[in-house]
Amino acid sequence: MRWKILATIAAAAVLTFTGCAKPLPPEKLHYAGEWRGEGMLLIISPEGTVQYERKNGNSSTTINAPISEFDGNDFLVGMAGVTTRFVVPVPPHETPTGWEMTVDGVELKRVDENVENAEGVESV
Secondary structure (H helix, E strand, O other): OOHHHHHHHHHHHHHHHOOOOOOOOHHHHHOEEEEEOOOEEEEEEEEEEEEEEEEOOEEEEEEEEEEEEEOOOEEEEOOOOHHHHHHHOOEEEOOOOOEEEEEEEEEEEOOOOOOOOOOOOOOO
């Protein structure tokens, strides 16, 4: 019974976060897609939601929340005062081998430009 309650609360939180997402502004649509780098998976939907997984040794971090705002090239994810800043010193740009950007010190390559739904995406 306890697991059912926890699962219900988790599902409600996901729906709440997803329901608060705003679409990416037109000038930031190039951020959308599935991005991968050393120990990092970052999926940004055109609808403004983020799925993030990062593994560093035995620790891992997972975030599933809406983008609350862009600050220059950086973006903040979360809501109600609980946000995480993603530092983007090198914004998305096209190279001869595809799209790349740097987030929190990790060089990422876009592997899927048309991510509509982050569910079912394989982890890092």
